[in-house]
Amino acid sequence: MKLKIINPNTTAGMTAKIGAAARAVARPGTDIIAVNPAMGPVSIESHYDEALAVPGLLQEIAAGERAGMDGYVIACFGDPGLLAARELARAPVVGIAEAAMHVASLIGASFSVVTTLDRTRGQAWHLAERYGMKRFCANVRACELPVLELEVPGSNARQRVLDECRRALAEDGCDVIVLGCAGMADLCRELSQALGVPVVDGVAAAVQLVESLAALGLHTSKRGELAAPIAKPLRGLLEGFTLPSQDPLAA
Amino acid sequence: MKLKIINPNTTAGMTAKIGAAARAVARPGTDIIAVNPAMGPVSIESHYDEALAVPGLLQEIAAGERAGMDGYVIACFGDPGLLAARELARAPVVGIAEAAMHVASLIGASFSVVTTLDRTRGQAWHLAERYGMKRFCANVRACELPVLELEVPGSNARQRVLDECRRALAEDGCDVIVLGCAGMADLCRELSQALGVPVVDGVAAAVQLVESLAALGLHTSKRGELAAPIAKPLRGLLEGFTLPSQDPLAA
Amino acid sequence: MKLKIINPNTTAGMTAKIGAAARAVARPGTDIIAVNPAMGPVSIESHYDEALAVPGLLQEIAAGERAGMDGYVIACFGDPGLLAARELARAPVVGIAEAAMHVASLIGASFSVVTTLDRTRGQAWHLAERYGMKRFCANVRACELPVLELEVPGSNARQRVLDECRRALAEDGCDVIVLGCAGMADLCRELSQALGVPVVDGVAAAVQLVESLAALGLHTSKRGELAAPIAKPLRGLLEGFTLPSQDPLAA
Amino acid sequence: MKLKIINPNTTAGMTAKIGAAARAVARPGTDIIAVNPAMGPVSIESHYDEALAVPGLLQEIAAGERAGMDGYVIACFGDPGLLAARELARAPVVGIAEAAMHVASLIGASFSVVTTLDRTRGQAWHLAERYGMKRFCANVRACELPVLELEVPGSNARQRVLDECRRALAEDGCDVIVLGCAGMADLCRELSQALGVPVVDGVAAAVQLVESLAALGLHTSKRGELAAPIAKPLRGLLEGFTLPSQDPLAA
Amino acid sequence: MKLKIINPNTTAGMTAKIGAAARAVARPGTDIIAVNPAMGPVSIESHYDEALAVPGLLQEIAAGERAGMDGYVIACFGDPGLLAARELARAPVVGIAEAAMHVASLIGASFSVVTTLDRTRGQAWHLAERYGMKRFCANVRACELPVLELEVPGSNARQRVLDECRRALAEDGCDVIVLGCAGMADLCRELSQALGVPVVDGVAAAVQLVESLAALGLHTSKRGELAAPIAKPLRGLLEGFTLPSQDPLAA
Amino acid sequence: MKLKIINPNTTAGMTAKIGAAARAVARPGTDIIAVNPAMGPVSIESHYDEALAVPGLLQEIAAGERAGMDGYVIACFGDPGLLAARELARAPVVGIAEAAMHVASLIGASFSVVTTLDRTRGQAWHLAERYGMKRFCANVRACELPVLELEVPGSNARQRVLDECRRALAEDGCDVIVLGCAGMADLCRELSQALGVPVVDGVAAAVQLVESLAALGLHTSKRGELAAPIAKPLRGLLEGFTLPSQDPLAA
Structure with missing residues (x-):
């Protein structure tokens, strides 16, 4: 294939x-x-x-x-x-986004999306609606992290994403995290281990x-x-x- | 696995x-x-x-x-x-049902479910709502076919399912068919060939x-x-x- | 009858x-x-x-x-x-649940449900949706109270339910309380008197x-x-x- | 009382x-x-x-x-x-309307409203939405019958209401009829007997x-x-x- | 005209x-x-x-x-x-209300309504639903200001409206303000200047x-x-x- | 301006x-x-x-x-x-589309869109949802008319649009027509006269x-x-x- x-x-x-x-x-x-x-x-x-x-x-x-x-x-x-x-x-x-949201809806009661910039939150909500996934989407949260900062070695991007995921679990009542950027694909495993809940990367x-x-x-x-x-x-x-x-x- | x-x-x-x-x-x-x-x-x-x-x-x-x-x-x-x-x-x-509806939403604009008895249509609609798939569900149609008749060799069950699928395409404006019973799993391929649109079996x-x-x-x-x-x-x-x-x- | x-x-x-x-x-x-x-x-x-x-x-x-x-x-x-x-x-x-929600919708603008364990909140929301009562449901709140603790003489269950009702009124903008457990039926009158708003017990x-x-x-x-x-x-x-x-x- | x-x-x-x-x-x-x-x-x-x-x-x-x-x-x-x-x-x-719709939702899967003039159908739909009953409302149908004609002895009003109820059952997939005018209160029993399904009069x-x-x-x-x-x-x-x-x- | x-x-x-x-x-x-x-x-x-x-x-x-x-x-x-x-x-x-909400939806991603008394918030939400504008309405906020106080020279009404608008921008994630009372028509320009976002007066x-x-x-x-x-x-x-x-x- | x-x-x-x-x-x-x-x-x-x-x-x-x-x-x-x-x-x-739908919602109870090709109907429904206008949209109808055929002198495009508008009024229960293509702008006046209901052209x-x-x-x-x-x-x-x-x- x-x-x-x-x-x-x-x-x-x-x-x-x-x-x-x-x-x-x-x-x-x-x-x-x-x-x-x-x-x-x-x-x-x-x-x-x-x-x-x-x-x-x-x-x-x-x-x-x-x-x-x-x-x-x-x-x-x-x-x-x-x-x-x-x-x-x-x-x-x-x-x-489609893939991550569908998959998240199969393994939990609700998910929060953790994404990059605040200004992209509207589009994530819009997609959740289009795909029928709004009812599973507890929140869309931004780290105020430009996309390309995820590519910079030594940046604190990983930590900021982890912190926002923790806030999502504490405040949103969700039980799954969806990563809101293709550039976060490599963080999925370590976030899941740190958080103790399923974390879904859309690329995979x-x-x-x-x-x-x-x-x-x-x-x-x-x-x-x-x-x-x-x-x-x-x-x-x-x-x-x-x-x-x-x-x-x-x- | x-x-x-x-x-x-x-x-x-x-x-x-x-x-x-x-x-x-x-x-x-x-x-x-x-x-x-x-x-x-x-x-x-x-x-x-x-x-x-x-x-x-x-x-x-x-x-x-x-x-x-x-x-x-x-x-x-x-x-x-x-x-x-x-x-x-x-x-x-x-x-x-969950699997078939999610999959159908990834390959078409809307699907119709073709199921067995009319009295089960309410449950199919209910599931479509729970999974967020109601917006993709053009219709739920029954063949008035008891589930176990699908198991009877020589029954006209296949034909009745095919006829109802044809009505779905003609009247519902859908572009994908979802089979509404596990007992229809073996009909999927031939229906798809006869209809010329994707047909989704939930088991697979x-x-x-x-x-x-x-x-x-x-x-x-x-x-x-x-x-x-x-x-x-x-x-x-x-x-x-x-x-x-x-x-x-x-x- | x-x-x-x-x-x-x-x-x-x-x-x-x-x-x-x-x-x-x-x-x-x-x-x-x-x-x-x-x-x-x-x-x-x-x-x-x-x-x-x-x-x-x-x-x-x-x-x-x-x-x-x-x-x-x-x-x-x-x-x-x-x-x-x-x-x-x-x-x-x-x-x-059905009865309490319908009745609450006849006497106020919106209600909050006060229930037992957090893990049951999803089912209460689901029922609110099924019954068409989601639009009247301001919130579903849990006291983290196991159901059978309501049966234990001398427990602080009554007080915890009352406290959660007070938080509902202060934070949810609701004007009616719905008791979210059959085991709370005997608390209805005293809660209503303490809170000054209608409290609905589903059993009654x-x-x-x-x-x-x-x-x-x-x-x-x-x-x-x-x-x-x-x-x-x-x-x-x-x-x-x-x-x-x-x-x-x-x- | x-x-x-x-x-x-x-x-x-x-x-x-x-x-x-x-x-x-x-x-x-x-x-x-x-x-x-x-x-x-x-x-x-x-x-x-x-x-x-x-x-x-x-x-x-x-x-x-x-x-x-x-x-x-x-x-x-x-x-x-x-x-x-x-x-x-x-x-x-x-x-x-509120009472009839709530009651109908407790005894069936969906109801159709049979009312007087076509121009009042919008208001019935609007109320169904406000009360959360839209999901139970299969249809709102008008007999094109002025309200006061229901008061005229010897009019064919009864027959026209019955005919519209029959169409509702045949075409709407509903299992309960809601009478859409207080002036129909006296028809409830005979309609229910003729139709073989529950008929709900809002006054009662x-x-x-x-x-x-x-x-x-x-x-x-x-x-x-x-x-x-x-x-x-x-x-x-x-x-x-x-x-x-x-x-x-x-x- | x-x-x-x-x-x-x-x-x-x-x-x-x-x-x-x-x-x-x-x-x-x-x-x-x-x-x-x-x-x-x-x-x-x-x-x-x-x-x-x-x-x-x-x-x-x-x-x-x-x-x-x-x-x-x-x-x-x-x-x-x-x-x-x-x-x-x-x-x-x-x-x-209709005019203000429609206009606001043309110039931003979401609006908050700032109105007078808390008890009127339900009606504003109801209208937002009727007009299809609920999806654009981030919040309806009250200043707890009686309507006629807006007519009293020297009252602090202006300041209270401005303060509530500021809270809306800080807390609701909206990008447009809708004034929720005809009596606020004369505040529109100065609020817009103070807030730096579009402010919509329904009368205009x-x-x-x-x-x-x-x-x-x-x-x-x-x-x-x-x-x-x-x-x-x-x-x-x-x-x-x-x-x-x-x-x-x-x- | x-x-x-x-x-x-x-x-x-x-x-x-x-x-x-x-x-x-x-x-x-x-x-x-x-x-x-x-x-x-x-x-x-x-x-x-x-x-x-x-x-x-x-x-x-x-x-x-x-x-x-x-x-x-x-x-x-x-x-x-x-x-x-x-x-x-x-x-x-x-x-x-946005303009036509908003305007139509101000002058009637519901509108039908009459557009060109069937395959574009999904987009019209999608826009109706995004703008909050889905609740006013009775139907989206296609004439199966390629866009540029509207530019061909002597084609029967006008007649086909008129016929589809007539079907909309007869079958959809709408009271306003929305023209679903910029290329229909010049038909608005004559359609309105022929149909006796308001017809909305989005360009105007x-x-x-x-x-x-x-x-x-x-x-x-x-x-x-x-x-x-x-x-x-x-x-x-x-x-x-x-x-x-x-x-x-x-x-």
Whole structure:
């Protein structure tokens, strides 16, 4: 099985970390291809960043379909471009926020999300609503930690994340922690040991879910909203995103 | 990995079919132990049946914990006893309705459930609400098919399920079908081929999800609502369900 | 009118207290039969306890129907087995959580529930949702009081309940208190006097509601989800729960 | 016990019918005082009618409090002025839509409301939402029957209501019928016999609920939103509605 | 364009202030007619007050329709009589709570309402739900300020409103403030400057929205629930509210 | 006042029509600048199209801020990029779906949306939820009409839209129609005349709402989620979207 794990920002170090987290949980025989787009922002911390990360992400999905991938993970907690990616791909696509929230709802009564910047909390709540997971979401908490600070050796990022998780358990009445950033994937095990409750990393969770969908022979439904996009001209800088008019995906 | 797949009714033929469906999707190296309780109703088609299926189910969970199972599937679409089972087990427990609905929400815009008797539709809607999946559930449809008729060779059950799936696609605007009974597990592939949309069988989906949770090292949170039950005397016919007062699960 | 008040746990002292609370508010001419099952847990403080209290409860309902009861109260705040009991009975069945919440919504803008153990709060919220009462429920608060401590003379249970009620009024913005345990029935009057707001005990409320339904000539609808369960064999320890195949309830 | 049943329109014939329905279910010893205001519309079929029925209704509540009533029923399915009445009264106040919906939710899985004019359906849905009963309400159906036609001997009103109830059962999947107008109170028994499912009349239901609240010693909470209104001058035509500045209700 | 701004209480000083706020934002060429009814309470701080403010308000709407108004604003944050007014008028009618909440949802992620008395908070939440704005409403906060104290020169009302706004920003996570009383209209600009976030006054917002509806050629739909009320007799003190039986509005 | 109306697709003919619709309702003195991006798809009929329309749209917003625009309209019924645009702009930004739904909720009890392709219905429902307008939305209906067919002289597009509006009124119980595509702006008046109910075009509605926000002196809140995006490098094809690191918008 070949899975493409797409870090939608353009920071290669983070892509490497995400790839390692994916490989650590992938089934034997699964080939993890971790990539990031050639275009777009170095980190995703706003709706603006997210919007501009999506074209590069879609390019990776389209290339993946041509290369016969068996599934995709969108490895940013805002799950940017998820529905557009599902239109483009027949193979299943899972976002890491989606994966983490679904998994958390299977092992506890409620979870708190611990994320980076306060300004991204709205998007996490929005996704919880879209996925039906709002009823399990006790709180979304920010550490006021820029995404890329998680990549800086020697920063106090780990400690701040741990402290916020402790506050979540003490104040929110939750019994599971969801990590709210792909850049926290490497903290999952130590947080879980320190906290004594399950801690869910979306990258690992999404890898497992996509593998499961593929193993079940399930693809994205091509009936209705998620059918292949209608081929049509694109202009200007984005001309290259024009889909072939005899769209092989529609077959 | 050892997974216990519990058919909560006492019909051994159905247990065998469920076991086969589980084994067909299990990972190499996963040992599927398909069982049904020694006590309880031969099929589950009412709240009464469901209530009386739960003690036997819990007995199987308790025995499974003593035997070191890595996870459990509750293989009845009403997901009977799910929260009580989660209290009892540290290993993850997933219900087939829960699994099928979650999986369906990852591959389409909305699903319709096709189930057996009209009187069970309320429970399916209730579960959709509890799991946050109501927003993805276009409809719950019944074939007015008693559960055990699915076990009768030569019955027209297959055709009636197929017809109801066709009505779902034509009238509900859904793009995925969820099979609403463990006894339909063997119909999944042919229905999917006939309908041209993804069809989700909860048994297979639940096996994949439990394997995923176990592979992620995630167990049921023992903090709060799902902590091990407080040991206390049980009386009369159910005396045997008294938990040991030094409960090893609480550790 | 003959009403059966079923304490679903097997602690006779609590049954006696519940019976007294029921008789204190029953109409002249109403015969209160307070019972507890012969089988099951001594108190109900988990999903496990609740699941194992239900068979004994259903046995009492079935016996009640044979004896011509005019209605039933399920006297545990988790309302265990309510829908199964409604299937089994033609006479109306009311749970005490259900009764208390409905009554509270008629006399105030919002209520807080004060219950026993923190781990049971999830079930109270779940019931509030099922009954449509979530919008009136300001909070569910636990005193961390084991159910049977309410039965111990000289314990500080009364004071702890009173203190938690005071916190509810101060912090939740509620204007009514709902007592979250059948074992608190005898505290209702004194709490109301101490707090100066209406305090609702579910046992008394449920007796009034069942009497009202009976007086209105209303029975449980036997059309659809709550029709009599389909008769079928039960096996093993629960064989005795097999319903007669010519089910007189279905008539 | 003295209960005031207030028909908020000014049609005395309808008041008499409502009074009879109330007396038919009241407990022995309950004194039913059925009244209608001296001012306001002859029937209530719009928001305009409802708004202008409220002052007269509130006058009856205020007079009732001075006369020491033990409870009130607002006998119009729009439940006009319910919260204002609760502010004014210490004794409990119940609306007939509220009562009917609550009662219906205790005896079935879902109800359909059968009401008079199509234009009043929005208000019925609105009340279902306010009372938390929307989840039990399968449909609100209109017979396109003006309220006062129910008072005309020899009209085909009875038949039209029966026909609409039959359609509700056939099309809505409900198992209980709620009558959506106080003027239908006298049809309840015959409809129930013809339909074979429980039919709930709000007038009878509300009498039972108010009697229950009074028997439980429960009054409207005077803490917060429903406290007695602050006394202040009213001007012009409504000057007479000025409350005494030393408001005895506030005590 | 002629707009009638109706202060539904009978305090002329407040009407003048509201009129000034309306004129300050009205388009050139818009004629603002600010009025208050001749009958009703001097301020609106309870459901009782609100109910008794509505007849006078409706009288002003009816007179407005005869005078050919192009639109109406109901200038009290409880939006009393809104649906009845819409039945009566063909020209658009907007309430100030409705206007403020809609506008706030267009410029921020969430708003807090700062209002007068604690007892009116329930009505503000109720309106937020009715208008679909509950998801944007972070909190409703009261200053415990009687409405007419806002009219008293030299009171500390301004400071108390400002303090509560500051608490809202610090504690609620909102990014917009909605003023919860027509009597606060004159504070909007200075609060916005002091707080550094948008502050929305409903009077100004409603004037803009009604002007917009009129400019778009949109009137209240006369199909269904908001069609002109059916003409019928009114009795007693309210006889004058009888609509002409040949209702010109229905045409 | 200078308003920029952005058609997010690259079809200039449609931009001209949208500009004309905007000018037809703009206030005297408002300067309407109708534009479309230089890059992106020729029409927006999928999540893919929408994602690829957003960069060009954001470029227009950024240019607009530099040019001192007083407000923006996003003239596509999917409201693409709305939150990213709000981050980028201090001046108010309104989407046409948002505007049309809000306006419709002020003049009727419920609306139906009549849109182009069936596959876009999910997005319309999603927006209705996000804006709180789901409770007013009776239905979203598609004519199976490609967006650009609305631009073809002599097509039967007008008739198909009219027919679908008629079905909406007959079957959905709505009292207002919302046009679900910017390309239908020119049909609004004739549809309204043919149907006899208010018909809302989002382009006109959005122009009015943005003018209103600007007239009220309200800008997008720059506190929290909608604050200016954090400046950071963008790579590759989208390098030009890098914001200046001394972001003047953040001040």
